[in-house]
Amino acid sequence: TNGALANCRGGLVSAGDMLYGTTFFGGTSDQGTIFKIGTNGSNFAIIKHFAGGTDGASPYAGLTLVGNTLYGTTAFGGGADLGTVFKVNVDGSGYTILKHFTGLADGGVPEAGLLEAGGTLYGVTKNGGSADFGVVFKLSTNGTSFTVLKEFTGADGSRPKSRLVQSENTLYGTTSAGGNADVGTVFKLNTDGTG
Numbered sequence: 001t002n003g004a005l006a007n008c009r010g011g012l013v014s015a016g017d018m019l020y021g022t023t024f025f026g027g028t029s030d031q032g033t034i035f036k037i038g039t040n041g042s043n044f045a046i047i048k049h050f051a052g053g054t055d056g057a058s059p060y061a062g063l064t065l066v067g068n069t070l071y072g073t074t075a076f077g078g079g080a081d082l083g084t085v086f087k088v089n090v091d092g093s094g095y096t097i098l099k100h101f102t103g104l105a106d107g108g109v110p111e112a113g114l115l116e117a118g119g120t121l122y123g124v125t126k127n128g129g130s131a132d133f134g135v136v137f138k139l140s141t142n143g144t145s146f147t148v149l150k151e152f153t154g155a156d157g158s159r160p161k162s163r164l165v166q167s168e169n170t171l172y173g174t175t176s177a178g179g180n181a182d183v184g185t186v187f188k189l190n191t192d193g194t195g
Contacts (some may be wrong), residue, residue, distance in 0.1 A: 019038070
């Protein structure tokens with residue numbers, strides 16, 4: 001209920017005795033925040049105020065922690081106001097946009113968090129792809145090598161909104177709509193986009 005926070009939608013990630021999370025609204029521009037708080041409730045601090053526009057806005061999902069770096073998505077903001085992938089250090093320094101989503105070709109409106117494996121981030125967008133039903137994507141943690149692995153067509157699912165999980169070289173996920181009854185699917189996909 002801190003006045004700087006509003007609408008926590010994503011889960012928390014922990015590192016030692018600190019927890020890190022996001023808010024969809026709130027912050028100095030009311031475009032969302034990244035915050036940290038001790039596991040005992042002390043040492044609360046906002047480490048990033050999203051400004052909207054090309055800075056990114058409205059993180060819907062939680063964060064992924066790799067070493068001392070947090071990776072996440074914003075559902076809006078970025079160059080086309082269709083969301084971003086970003087990284088920031090746990091102390092709030094080094095904020096960098098790794099990907100600005102632009103729409104049909106590469107996806108848009110990522111509402112899920114990211115999976116990191118071997119220096120690669122995997123994620124989904126709710127919109128975009130040739131049918132505008134969302135995509136599965138990957139990119140390197142340094143922001144290079146962005147690739148769309150899967151474009152949903154509706155019959156095989158649409159509107160993925162949840163974080164992927166991985167077992168060996170296979171990604172597993174869900175879609176919130178599409179499939180035979182248009183009420184969603186569970187899918188698997190190889191990390192190279194096949195299968």
